[in-house]
Every structure is written in structure tokens, then in C-alpha cells.
Amino acid sequence: MRPYATRSVNGWSWLRDTEKRERLAVAVLGFAVGWIIASHYGLSGYTLWLRWKTASGIEPWRSAALAADPVVGQKVSLPVLPDIEGKRVSLPFPTGYTGLVFMTDPRSCQTNSTLRSIKQKQVTGRFSGLNLFIVVPTHHPEQARRYWQEFGKDFHILLDPEARLARALNVVFENRAYLFDSSGRLLYLTRFQQDGEEIERDVLRIIAGGQQR
Structure with missing residues (x-):
């Protein structure tokens, strides 16, 4: 043997x-x-797990997409949200433009690079009049802290614990950016499927009084 x-x-x-x-x-x-x-095909175990949570109704932020996407020109009722320090922020800002960037996927290289580019241009005086906020899901507290450390001096970090803003804008699985005027009218919407420089040009054109998109 x-x-x-x-x-x-x-x-x-x-x-x-x-x-x-x-x-x-x-x-x-x-x-x-x-x-x-x-x-x-975007079907990682993490994504499938999130989709299961959405279907089961366990995670309210992820099951927020119940209505149709808002359209450009439509007025949207934006709720008051807490920032990362617990202060309540009323949206939109009464002056200038309000930009909201939903970070449902904090690993997106394109979104992060676009934000860093805007941050650099703000130092030179571009994007004046733009009040830009990063909205982070509350189940990513470590990401909220990281963005606060990286962008906090330029961008305000907001949380949406009850999915009120996510429901109003129909945001679930992808990063999106919205631009509103002081009345809450939607001027621009993108899902970060285009080049970051093109997004910046679109926003700058709108702020300068150009064509609304």
C-alpha cells in the first residue's frame, strides 16, 4: 500500500x-x-447583491427609482439634506447655480477625474457661480469621508439617508450630475457616459448664458 x-x-x-x-x-x-x-457586463457580485436588495426593498436608497427621469426644463422639488457634518442644507441655492453629483459608484475613474478637473479650474476662477455638491449614499460612509477629505474645501458633501433626493431625481445604480438654476429648474443632466471635458464645456456654456441642455 x-x-x-x-x-x-x-x-x-x-x-x-x-x-x-x-x-x-x-x-x-x-x-x-x-x-x-x-x-x-456590469454584473459583478456586488452589483447583483445591490439589485437583489433593490428588488427586496431592504435598501431604500437603492430602491428609489420608481418615477421617470426628470427632463431638462422641468422644475424639481429638492429636499433639505444633511451634510457630512450634520448641518442641514436647503436646495437649490438662492443665488447662482446648484450642481449635484450623485456618487452611487465611488470607484468610477471618469467621475473622479472630472471632479478633480473642475476643482483645479475653480482655483483659476472658472465655474464661478456654481455651487457644487457631491451626494454620497449613506451606506458608503467611508467614501463620504474620503470625498470630504479630497474635495471638501471646494465641494460640499451631502448625504441622502431617506433617499428623498434620489427618488426626486430617479437615481439608483449610476453616477449622475445635475445642474439647477436658483428656482430648481433642471438645466443639465449627464450620466458620465461622455468625455469629462465635454461635460465641463456644457456646464460652462450654460453658466455663461449659452444654450441650455
């Missing part, structure tokens, strides 16, 4: 079985391929 044929007490003897090793290799390979395909 071969020495390793005796049953081991350490629980690892099954790895010596060629058939079991092959099954394990196939399972690992199948999982890896499935994960790559799912990630490519």
Missing part, C-alpha cells in the same frame, strides 16, 4: 486524489471566467 493511501487527519489528503484536483481546477477556472464575463 502506498504511504499516502492512509487517511490523513489534517484534512488535506483529498488533494492527492487526481480526480478531485481536476474537479477543483475546473471549478476555479469556471468561476474566474464567469467573474470576468459578469464584470464586463
Whole structure:
């Protein structure tokens, strides 16, 4: 009898079985391929988990999309929201323009790079009259803190714990940016599917009194 044929007490003897090793290799390979395909189509385990929570009604912020998207030119009733320090902020601002950036996906490189670009341009005086807020889901408190540390001096960080603003704007799974005038009329909406520089040009054109979009 071969020495390793005796049953081991350490629980690892099954790895010596060629058939079991092959099954394990196939399972690992199948999982890896499935994960790559799912990630490519936006179906990662995290996303699927969020979609399940939305369907089950467990997470109110994620199950907020019940109404149609607001359209440009429409007046939207914006609620009072707390900022990261607990202060209540009334929206929109009575003067200038109010920009809201929903960070439902804090890992978006395009959204982050656009925000950093706007931050740099604000130092030079561009985007004057724009009151820009970052809205972070309350189930991402660590992301709210990180954005507060990175952008707090230029952008106000707001929380939407009861999903009131998310329901009003029909925001669920993607980063979006909105621009409102002082009356609450929607002037611009983007889902960050276009180039960041194009988004900046659109916003600057509107602030300068150009074509509304």
C-alpha cells in the first residue's frame, strides 16, 4: 500500500486524489471566467447583491427609482439634506447655480477625474457661480469621508439617508450630475457616459448664458 493511501487527519489528503484536483481546477477556472464575463457586463457580485436588495426593498436608497427621469426644463422639488457634518442644507441655492453629483459608484475613474478637473479650474476662477455638491449614499460612509477629505474645501458633501433626493431625481445604480438654476429648474443632466471635458464645456456654456441642455 502506498504511504499516502492512509487517511490523513489534517484534512488535506483529498488533494492527492487526481480526480478531485481536476474537479477543483475546473471549478476555479469556471468561476474566474464567469467573474470576468459578469464584470464586463456590469454584473459583478456586488452589483447583483445591490439589485437583489433593490428588488427586496431592504435598501431604500437603492430602491428609489420608481418615477421617470426628470427632463431638462422641468422644475424639481429638492429636499433639505444633511451634510457630512450634520448641518442641514436647503436646495437649490438662492443665488447662482446648484450642481449635484450623485456618487452611487465611488470607484468610477471618469467621475473622479472630472471632479478633480473642475476643482483645479475653480482655483483659476472658472465655474464661478456654481455651487457644487457631491451626494454620497449613506451606506458608503467611508467614501463620504474620503470625498470630504479630497474635495471638501471646494465641494460640499451631502448625504441622502431617506433617499428623498434620489427618488426626486430617479437615481439608483449610476453616477449622475445635475445642474439647477436658483428656482430648481433642471438645466443639465449627464450620466458620465461622455468625455469629462465635454461635460465641463456644457456646464460652462450654460453658466455663461449659452444654450441650455
